[in-house]
Every structure is written in structure tokens, then in C-alpha cells.
Amino acid sequence: MRDDFAVRLKRALGDDRVARDAPLAPFTTFKLGGTADWLVLAHRADDVRRALEIARDAGVPVTLLGGGSNVLVSDRGVRGVVIRVHGGDVRQLGVDRIRADAGVTINGLVRWTIAHGCAGLEMWAGTPGTVGGAIFGNAHFRGRLIGELVVQAELASERGEVLSVEAVLSADFRVGRGDAAALRAVARESLAYRKRTQPLESPSAGCIFQNPDPSRDRIPDGIPASAGALVDRAGLKGAREGAARVSMTHANFIVNEGGATATDVRRLIQRCKDGVRARFGVELREEIVFLGFDDGHTAN
Numbered sequence: 005m006r007d008d009f010a011v012r013l014k015r016a017l018g019d020d021r022v023a024r025d026a027p028l029a030p031f032t033t034f035k036l037g038g039t040a041d042w043l044v045l046a047h048r049a050d051d052v053r054r055a056l057e058i059a060r061d062a063g064v065p066v067t068l069l070g071g072g073s074n075v076l077v078s079d080r081g082v083r084g085v086v087i088r089v090h091g092g093d094v095r096q097l098g099v100d101r102i103r104a105d106a107g108v109t110i111n112g113l114v115r116w117t118i119a120h121g122c123a124g125l126e127m128w129a130g131t132p133g134t135v136g137g138a139i140f141g142n143a144h145f146r147g148r149l150i151g152e153l154v155v156q157a158e159l160a161s162e163r164g165e166v167l168s169v170e171a172v173l174s175a176d177f178r179v180g181r182g183d184a185a186a187l188r189a190v191a192r193e194s195l196a197y198r199k200r201t202q203p204l205e206s207p208s209a210g211c212i213f214q215n216p217d218p219s220r221d222r223i224p225d226g227i228p229a230s231a232g233a234l235v236d237r238a239g240l241k242g243a244r245e246g247a248a249r250v251s252m253t254h255a256n257f258i259v260n261e262g263g264a265t266a267t268d269v270r271r272l273i274q275r276c277k278d279g280v281r282a283r284f285g286v287e288l289r290e291e292i293v294f295l296g297f298d299d300g301h302t303a304n
Contacts, residue, residue: 009062013044013085016054021045028077028295031069031088033132035207037077037266038296040067040086047091047107049173053160055087056171067295068171070137071109074210078296079266089136089171096120101155102179106136106172110143113177114191123182124153129191130198132210136172141291145194153177203251206259212273213256213288221286231288232256238279245272 013022026043029036042064046052059066065084069075072088092105094116102122104113110131117125128150131143139157143150155176198204213231216223223229227237235241235255243250246268251257258272277288 009058009064010042012058012062013042013055016058017044017046017051021051026086028069028081028086032072032075032077032209033207034072034076034209034260034264034269036079036260036264036269038079038081040082040084042085044085044087046087046089048105049092049158049160052087052089052106052171052173055085056160059085068136069295070107070135070140071133073132074137074141074291075293075295076209076266076269078294080296082296087171090134092174096122097176099181100179101176103174103176104135105174106134106139108135109133110135110138117179118184118187118191121182121184121187122179123187124179125177126182126187126190127194130195135175139172139175141293146197153179201254203253203257203259206251206261208251208257208259209292211256211291212258212276214291216286216288223286224284227284230256234280234284234286234288235276238276238283240276240279243272243275245269245275248272250276 010022010024021044023043024041026040028038028040044055046055056066067082067084067086069086069088071090089107092107094102094104094108094113096102102117110128110133113135114125114129127148128145131138131145133143138150139154155178157175158173160171160173211231215231216229216234218229227233232255235250240250241255242252247261247264248258248268249261250272251259258269273290280286280288
């Protein structure tokens with residue numbers, strides 16, 4: 005990697021926001037994985053643009069990381085530069101539209117909308133990760149997709165140009181007017197639901213698998229179109245590989261019980277896929293993103 009690459013990054017963003025051989029586990033909700041060759045802490049769109057431009061000029065591969073949920077980082081880490089996008093602002097564009105920077109957490113966005121009497125996003129309280137990550141993965145909750153509320157998104161290419169598809173810089177959401185107390189009540193109910201149905205007490209990446217699509221996946225009669233239900237009924241709830249375990253609370257979650265490796269998790273994912281395929285003939289598809297793997301599991 006060219007020597008002037010790090011010099012340019014530090015000059016553009018500051019010494020305290022560029023680190024070499026940086027552990028990535030603290031920046032993921034799974035709390036596991038290896039190191040990044042270089043880690044850049046980006047707070048605003050201009051930070052992301054500058055880092056992308058410098059990496060492109062140096063021929064260095066780039067991986068974007070938001071709040072660190074919904075990802076599994078390889079034990080070998082991630083080569084090139086990882087740009088962690090975290091922070092930013094929310095602002096009102098009109099009575100029915102707000103804009104949030106990509107690095108704003110979903111919980112921070114929900115708090116802002118409630119405080120400003122903007123209705124529509126309150127049910128997303130408790131969603132891990134950031135706006136950018138939620139847009140990239142079209143986050144879902146109780147049958148709703150966050151994309152249903154998105155009016156437009158500002159994107160940047162690896163060349164630092166706006167209006168391509170490599171990195172989310174901000175997103176505009178459609179909102180209505182609401183009473184803060186009523187919106188807060190909905191948010192509390194959503195949080196309570198998550199606490200009842202998800203293993204929030206343990207490190208995880210969120211849902212591992214996409215729910216099957218009844219229009220193309222033949223779901224056996226009597227079983228809901230739910231990845232968690234399929235894993236459970238295949239007898240894999242509580243299954244373990246090393247310190248990684250299929251959650252006893254929700255079988256579409258794998259939890260790190262302390263010291264789990266990405267290899268443990270990958271083996272357990274494959275075990276669940278094999279078990280569901282053998283029992284029901286359904287091919288589960290991963291929802292999480294794999295970072296740093298060299299077997300075709302990569303991320304932008």
C-alpha cells in the first residue's frame with residue numbers, strides 16, 4: 005500500500021480518525037472479527053467523499069461500515085481501508101420530509117422525530133445500526149420495510165462522485181405530524197416487543213437469514229414463512245459451534261456467548277442451512293453481509 009495513502013488520509017481527516025491494523029470487533033454488534041488494514045472514522049458526507057477519492061487514487065479497496073449490525077467480519081479481518089460512517093445530523097426539509105445523514109443511528113433518528121412531532125418512524129425504535137446501513141439492507145420490522153418511507157437517497161461512487169451506488173450519504177424520509185406523547189408510546193411498545201422476542205442481552209448481528217418467499221419457496225403446510233420457524237422446527241434452536249449459539253429466544257439469531265469466532269458463526273450458519281434444506285427442502289438465504297471473506301462473501 006503506497007506510503008502517501010495514509011499521509012493523505014490523515015491530512016484530510018485528522019490523525020485521530022485514521023488508524024492502522026485496527027480491530028473491527030468493537031465496531032460490530034457481534035463483537036468479533038479481525039482487523040482492518042486501515043480504519044477511517046467518517047462523520048459526514050464530505051469525510052466519506054474524501055476518503056473514497058483518496059482510496060481510489062491509491063488503488064486501495066474500500067469497505068463501508070455503519071453501526072456494525074447485520075455484518076460478520078472475517079477472523080482474518082478486512083484488507084484495504086474500512087470507512088466507518090457514524091454521526092451526522094437530521095434536519096427538516098418541509099412539513100412532510102426530513103433528511104438524515106447516513107451515519108445517524110436509527111435510534112437517534114427516531115428520538116429526533118419524536119422530539120419534533122414527526123410521525124412515521126417511531127415504530128423503528130430499537131433498530132440497531134445507522135441510516136446508511138438500514139437503506140443498504142432495506143431494514144424490516146414486523147412486516148414493514150424502511151424503504152417504504154424513503155423519498156430519495158444521496159449516494160456516492162468509489163470515485164467520490166454523487167448519484168451512484170457505492171455509499172449512502174443521506175436519506176430523505178416521508179413523515180407526518182404527530183403528538184410527541186403518542187409517538188413515544190408507539191416507540192416504547194416497539195422496544196418492548198423487541199425485548200420479548202429478540203436476544204438483546206447477547207451480542208448478535210440481528211436476523212441471520214431472510215424470511216423465505218412463499219411465491220418461490222415451497223413452505224410446508226403448517227409452518228409460517230419464517231426463517232426462525234424453519235430453523236426451530238428443524239431442531240436447531242440452541243445448536244452450538246464453539247461459543248456461537250442459535251438463540252433460544254429467536255432461532256433466526258445467532259449469539260456470541262463469549263469468545264465466538266467468525267469461523268464458529270459461519271459453521272453454525274451452514275449447519276442451519278443444511279438442516280433446513282434436509283428437513284423441509286427450503287434453501288435459506290443469508291441476510292447478513294460477510295466482510296473480509298475470500299470465498300465470494302464480500303461487501304461493497
